[in-house]
Amino acid sequence: xxxxxxxxxxxxxxxxxxxxxxxxxxxxxxxxxxxxxxxxxxxxxxxxxxxxxxxxxxxxxxxxxxxxxxxxxxxxxxxxxxxxxxxxxxxxxxxxxxxxxxxxxxxxxxxxxxxxxxxxxxxxxxxxxxxxxxxxxxxxxxxxxxxxxxxxxxxxxxxxxxxxxxxxxxxxxxxxxxxxxxxxxxxxxxxxxxxxxxxxxxxxxxxxxxxxxxxxxxxxxxxxxxxxxxxxxxxxxxxxxxxxxxxxxxxxxxxxxxxxxxxxxxxxxxxxxxxxxxxxxxxxxxxxxxxxx
Numbered sequence: 001x002x003x004x005x006x007x008x009x010x011x012x013x014x015x016x017x018x019x020x021x022x023x024x025x026x027x028x029x030x031x032x033x034x035x036x037x038x039x040x041x042x043x044x045x046x047x048x049x050x051x052x053x054x055x056x057x058x059x060x061x062x063x064x065x066x067x068x069x070x071x072x073x074x075x076x077x078x079x080x081x082x083x084x085x086x087x088x089x090x091x092x093x094x095x096x097x098x099x100x101x102x103x104x105x106x107x108x109x110x111x112x113x114x115x116x117x118x119x120x121x122x123x124x125x126x127x128x129x130x131x132x133x134x135x136x137x138x139x140x141x142x143x144x145x146x147x148x149x150x151x152x153x154x155x156x157x158x159x160x161x162x163x164x165x166x167x168x169x170x171x172x173x174x175x176x177x178x179x180x181x182x183x184x185x186x187x188x189x190x191x192x193x194x195x196x197x198x199x200x201x202x203x204x205x206x207x208x209x210x211x212x213x214x215x216x217x218x219x220x221x222x223x224x225x226x227x228x229x230x231x232x233x234x235x236x237x238x239x240x241x242x243x244x245x246x247x248x249x250x251x252x253x254x255x256x257x258x259x260x261x262x263x264x265x266x267x268x269x270x271x272x273x274x275x276x277x278x279x280x281x282x283x284x285x286x287x288x289x290x291x292x293x
Contacts (some may be wrong), residue, residue: 031199160268245270
C-alpha cells in the first residue's frame with residue numbers, strides 16, 4: 001500500500017509541475033528568471049517554516065548536511081535549466097532536462113555498484129523518447145545552451161537519487177525544510193549579486209509566483225520527498241517525467257495549444273514506460289531478461 005501511495009504522490013507532483021509551465025510563462029512576463037527562482041524558493045521556505053516550525057528544533061546535524069546538499073543540487077539544476085534556455089530552444093531544453101530519467105539508474109550503478117533493473121531501464125529510455133517526441137523539434141545543432149541543459153539533467157538526476165538515499169533515515173519534512181531554505185538563500189544571494197533587486201508588483205505576476213512557490217515548490221517537493229521513502233529512485237524519475245505530458249495537457253486546456261499526433265504518440269510512450277517499469281510485463285519476463293550487473 002505504501003508503494004502505491006508513493007506513486008500517487010509522485011503523480012500529483014508531476015501534475016503540479018506540469019501546470020507550473022503555464023504559471024512560469026505568465027511569471028516571466030513580470031520577473032527575470034533569477035527573480036522567479038529566488039521568489040519561488042523563498043515562498044516555499046517561508047510556508048514550510050510557518051507550517052512545520054516545531055520540527056526545526058529537532059533537526060540534527062546529519063539532516064542539516066543532507067538537506068543542504070539537496071538544496072544545492074535543486075538550485076543548481078534550475079539555474080542551469082534557466083540559463084540554458086537563453087541559448088537553446090524550449091523544446092530541446094525540455095527534452096535534455098528529461099534525460100535525467102536515464103541518468104538516475106546509472107548513478108546508482110557507477111557510484112554504489114547497485115544492479116540496474118532492466119525493466120526500469122527500458123521504462124526510463126521509453127519515457128525519455130516519449131518526452132522527445134512530445135517536445136523536440138529535430139535539430140542537429142549543439143550549442144552552449146544544450147550543454148548547460150544537459151548539466152541541469154545531471155543536477156535533477158542527482159537530486160532524485162540523493163533524495164531517495166537520504167530520506168531512508170531522515171524525516172522527509174525536515175529534509176524538505178532544509179533543502180528549501182538552502183535553495184532560497186542561494187536564490188536571494190544570486191539576485192543580489194546580479195543586481196536584479198527592482199521589480200514591479202502586478203497581480204498577474206504575483207499570483208503566478210505564489211502558485212509556483214506554494215504548489216510547484218512547497219507542496220510538490222514535500223510530496224516528492226515523502227514519496228521517495230516508499231519507491232525506487234528510477235521509478236520515481238519515470239513517474240516525474242510525466243511532467244511533460246501534464247504540461248502538454250494544461251497548455252492545450254488553458255493556453256489553447258493545438259493537439260497534434262506527435263503529442264499523442266509521445267504521451268503513449270510515456271504511459272507505456274510507467275506500465276513496463278511498474279508491472280514488468282509478463283511477455284518480457286518470458287524472454288528471461290535479467291538484471292544488468
